[in-house]
Amino acid sequence: MTKFDAHLTELDTPAAIVDVQRMQRNIERMQRCTDGFGVRFRPHVKTTKCTPIVRAQLAAGGRGITVSTLKEATQFHADGIGDILYAVGIVPSKLPQVLALRRRGCDLKIIADSVASASAIAEFGRAQREVFEVWIEVDTDGHRSGVEPDGAALLEVARTLHGNSTRLGGVMAHAGSSYDLDTPEELAAMAEQERAGCVLAAERLRANGLPCPVVSVGSTPTALSAVGLDRVTEVRAGVYVFFDLVMHNVGVCTMNDIAMSVLTTVIGHQIDKGWAIVDAGWMAMSRDRGTEKQRRDFGYGQVCSLDGTVQEGYAVRGANQEHGIVWREGERDSDIAARFPLGSRLRILPNHACATGAQFPEYHALDERGLTRWSRLHGW
Amino acid sequence: MTKFDAHLTELDTPAAIVDVQRMQRNIERMQRCTDGFGVRFRPHVKTTKCTPIVRAQLAAGGRGITVSTLKEATQFHADGIGDILYAVGIVPSKLPQVLALRRRGCDLKIIADSVASASAIAEFGRAQREVFEVWIEVDTDGHRSGVEPDGAALLEVARTLHGNSTRLGGVMAHAGSSYDLDTPEELAAMAEQERAGCVLAAERLRANGLPCPVVSVGSTPTALSAVGLDRVTEVRAGVYVFFDLVMHNVGVCTMNDIAMSVLTTVIGHQIDKGWAIVDAGWMAMSRDRGTEKQRRDFGYGQVCSLDGTVQEGYAVRGANQEHGIVWREGERDSDIAARFPLGSRLRILPNHACATGAQFPEYHALDERGLTRWSRLHGW
Structure with missing residues (x-):
């Protein structure tokens, strides 16, 4: 230390003390890792919610950010960051805030995983004459939200979104269950499961004549354990910037990286x-x-x-x-x-x-x- | 509701929503309970850290407050509250903050449970020409800090404090292990254990010619479960103001009190x-x-x-x-x-x-x- x-x-x-040397080393490690795969890296800023740290992540090569709240989106847009993904399923009551940010020039993307949600976005967009960019959340490990990569809902949601009032921006997955693993083999397998599921969803959209420019995956353990990221366009991760004892136990950092x-x-x-x-x-x-x-x-x-x-x-x-x-x-x-x-x-x-x-x-x-x-x- | x-x-x-009717009912219940025992009630404000709520507790009859941080002491003193107990063992590095508050007129009491801590307070007080009021923390249930009520350390700490540069204000105990219980009988027994231990400590001090004006006990479960509080002078409790599911399971509130x-x-x-x-x-x-x-x-x-x-x-x-x-x-x-x-x-x-x-x-x-x-x- x-x-x-x-x-x-x-x-x-x-x-709360931040060891800047270690933090910078962690930032560079993840950037090298994702650069090595030839994919964009979009840091998740929910870990720190802290402007100087986010700036360091972007200075190292991060492109755009992921946020967990609209407060983060508002703050970091005010700090000059334009490209923001709000990675929590949107509900109608939050759309006015999203609209206000977009009208202030923020390239804020939102996510949906149901026809109900997609329809609400489309309807609000039509009423407000705003074209929202929406990504579809895909569930590759059953741990939380998202549509199944091989299910009917994916196409239904996509068809609801692909219209005049919304732009279907891509698909995203987060293999949160990687936190429960602790061997390189299991982690590599989970990274591949996350990748393959998300890519499958993207290819099904394209095969059905629907656009899918972005294929976004990530969690700190899977990002650092992937063997390959073929057909993925970007990776998201957050906790890697500090690491912690959970990540030490998962096996993706040492105690001296925290x-x-x-x-x-x-x-x-x-x-x-x-x-x-x-x-x-x-x-x-x-x-x-x-x-x-x-x-x-x-x-x-x-x-x-x-x-x-x-x-x-x-x-x-x-x-x-x-x-x-x-x-x-x-x-x-x-x-x-x-x-x-x-x-x-x-x-x-x-x-x-x-x-x-x-x-x-x-x-x-x-x-x-x-x-x-x-x-x-x-x-x- | x-x-x-x-x-x-x-x-x-x-x-975070506060149901003011329920809160007021909870405040009045605790005040009635402690009034019934004929003891002062000193709410612990660490639960809410919120001025309007603390004012409601004092308006109902609370006398003085308990705090868990010096930030709370600073804020609530600025809000006009003079009588404050900082109920976490003091260390030398925090004494300048305590001194500054006392010099601004705050009647801030601190606690100690070792000769090392008591000596440090006395030494700092002498150097600063300030008479700190110190209470001795007594451990009645083995759950955390404090000296044993029947041990030698109690008198050693008291003799270190009882001098020109500090004022020995009393003894205090917190039966935090009451949170682990869930029958009225166990809770009443724990309340009695807390009371008896704290009173024993006070009486040993007095029997040795040492002052002990305050005998302070409390936790939400023991305060609401005590059968009697003979020779206690004040009760402290915090979470009762809102209650919660843990307290529901302990058995001191219903779901409709939360x-x-x-x-x-x-x-x-x-x-x-x-x-x-x-x-x-x-x-x-x-x-x-x-x-x-x-x-x-x-x-x-x-x-x-x-x-x-x-x-x-x-x-x-x-x-x-x-x-x-x-x-x-x-x-x-x-x-x-x-x-x-x-x-x-x-x-x-x-x-x-x-x-x-x-x-x-x-x-x-x-x-x-x-x-x-x-x-x-x-x-x-």
Whole structure:
């Protein structure tokens, strides 16, 4: 880890720290990976919701962004980003916001996975004389939304969209169930399943005389595990920018790639139990227990020293709102108060960077020049 | 539930809704309960971090507040509240903030549970010529921080504090393990254990010539389950103001007492699976799965109709960042799309009101006059 820990002794705790070197390395790794496949890369900014980070992703070669809320779309369009995919199924009540953004010049694309939704977009577009660009969400792993790549609904939705009042922009898939895997073979197979399903959907559209310029796939695990991305046009991924303990357990990063940590102070001990109490409770770490069912359970987060050295076996294993309880796996540490003295500072690697980041109004970006505050969006 | 659902059709979703009638009923119930014991009630404002709600708690008879962060102390002191207990163990790096608040006239009390912490406060106080009021945290149920009521550390900490540079204000305990119980008998026993331990600590101090004006106990379950509070001077509780599904399972409220819900829109279906997809994912509900190990698991939250009617068996059982997946317990609902049509709105009762509230920058307070925005604090 970057050895700039002297800067971390003055901050109020808890605080969310971004190791800029690691982040930049992660950004470049994903860009190289997708460049290698000859496909566009469209980062998903829901992980950070933070302008300087999104700028770094685009500077590295990202083309356009993916967002999870219209608030993100509004903010990042105001920041000068034109090409935005809102990757959550649209409903009529959100169309006026989409319209307003498009009228302000934002090339905002929306998604649909039902005739009901597609019809509502078409109807609203006709009434407003606006041609919405819509992509069809395809379900390649049964984990959430989307039409089946080989089902009748795909063509019905496409035919509803392909008209005067909407533009059928393509198909997109997200193999979210890749988060449940942890071997390279399974991950490569899931990446191929995501690719093949999305490509099948695109080819069925084309075979039926329907346009499908974009074939968009992605999740961090599948993007980094794909063997080939034949006939895919773009990849989307988000959490790779920071990585986290869930991704470590999935096997697509090492502990030393994790670029976000929570700076915390030791506020007490229960020496008889081998506990250190820290001021990073669940309000700081989030309630995400994503590693609970994985091959290694890190509680609410892996403990590191201030300079980032992993403290093997020590994790935040219990949490109340503003109290984290740290203990060693296995044998009780009777020297816990000497190891982590009152007032000393630790850094906790999170289970899930998207969830932990959301607990903070800002990141503190740490590089060789020191610390910079980077604000992030909160809410909708 | 209050029948003002017409006001809820215009809001952007997801949104956090406060049913003001229910909230007021909950506030009055706790105040009556503590009045009945003849003790002061000091609400814990960490649940809501929201000025209009805290004002309602004080208007009903609350005296002083409890906070979980110095940000809350700063905000609520600026709002005119003088008597504040910061109920998380203090560390030296936070003392300058405490000093600044006290110098601005805030009667801010802090807590300690070790000689190391007590000494640091005393030393800082001497250097700054400030007499800090400190309460000793007592551990009555082994769940977190605090000294044992019958141990040597209690007196050592007290003697460190009782000097020229600090004022020993009392003892406080929080039986957080009451959240793990679910029968009136167990809860009453835990309330008595919390009371007896805290009173024992106070009496040992007095027997040793040390002052102990305040004997402060509390958690929502123990406060509402105590049979008597002999020799206690004040009660603290927080989540009672909204209640939630965890408290429902503990047995101290009914579903119809839960005063906070997340307004959400149905954004899609997977009809073959009996799923409705809503725009309240874990970013809205939080990752809190507090009911998972209780007698009834509500997933990420109980589904209600827009007017608040509980939809028995339907819960948000899966969640991604901005997608919640609703299905019925037991038999698949093949009519899910007719029951919860695309674009229709639902209200989701949360597992844990403190965690869900923190996901939102504001509440929308709903009463017979309509909706009012109530902002809440975020971060530290």
